[in-house]
Structure formats: C-alpha cells, structure tokens
Amino acid sequence: MGSWFSNLFNLWGRDGKEHKLIIVGLDNAGKTTILYQYLLNDVVVTSPTIGSNVEEIQFKNLKFLMWDVGGQESLRSSWSTYYNAVEAVLLVIDSTDRERLTLIKEELYTMLAHDDLKSARLLVLANKQDLKGAMSAAEISKQFNLTSIKDHSWHIQACCALTGEGLYEGMEWLTDEMTRKH
Incomplete structure (x- = not known):
C-alpha cells in the first residue's frame, strides 16, 4: 500500500501541485512548436496562435500547466490576463529576427514589472539556432x-x-530552480 501512495505521489509531482508557466514571444518565434516538442517530443504542424494553447506537461517529478499565448501585435496587450499565479515565464525569441529585438526587449521588461509576475522565474529560449545568421x-x-x-x-x-x-x-534549469525554492 505504501508503494502505491509513493507511485501516486510521483505521478502528480514531487510537491503535489501543478505549476503554471506562460510561454510568450513575438509571432513566429516558435512558441507553439516548443510547447508541443515538450508535450510530444516531436514537431507538429502549427498555425498562428489566436488566443492561447494550454497543455499539461510532466518534466522530472514536476507537473506544469503551460500556457502558450499568441504573439501577434493585436494579442500582446492581453498577455497580462494570463499572469495570475504564473511561476515561470518562458520567453521565446527568434534568434534571427534582429529587426524586432528591441520590441521583444520592451515587452520583456514590461512583463517583469507586472505585480503578478514579481516572483516568477524567467527562462529565455533563444530559438532557431539552426538557422544561418x-x-x-x-x-x-x-x-x-x-x-x-x-x-x-x-x-x-x-x-x-x-x-x-x-x-x-532549459527545463532542467527551471525545475532545479523551482524545487530549490520549495
């Protein structure tokens, strides 16, 4: 019976709770591709996210609820509606998109100043490293x-x-950070 409870405990995560993460970035940065790479360990065909996608991901012994939020200009003003109870922000950057680097930097510092994200950890994913330039x-x-x-x-x-x-x-760093803080 004790091993049954131990297995159940491991199934639901070391601390027994779901950790909310938000995946943000400009449009075409690769946010949805990253979400489904974490979920399925595979590439899925995606289209621009209108609104959000949400998936439960198990990594190590932690359970994450990952919100992938659309990055089009018209959707960025609504990002803050997702900030409540967020423990980590995954900021996805298209490493080839030099023209919009200042824009995503401004978005990042605006996010970090938001009261709901005061204690959130930040994982910046410099995506598209496989591309020239x-x-x-x-x-x-x-x-x-x-x-x-x-x-x-x-x-x-x-x-x-x-x-x-x-x-x-990146997720190794994040899970180590989250378990160290508990």
Missing part, C-alpha cells in the same frame, strides 16, 4: 541586458524547437 544566446543576453535583472531568477538557453536541442536543458 542566428544570434547566440550570449549576444541576445547582452542586447537584453539580462545581467541587470536582479529581482527574478533567470536563465538564457540556446535552442532549436524543431530538433528539441537545448529545450530540455
């Missing part, structure tokens, strides 16, 4: 001045949503 994670970190962020735990991870490369290393 992609900025490195170090270059993006410098452009975003990430080292100036002192009131949020943060990490930047180079990745490729299509292959999954780097995605699980």
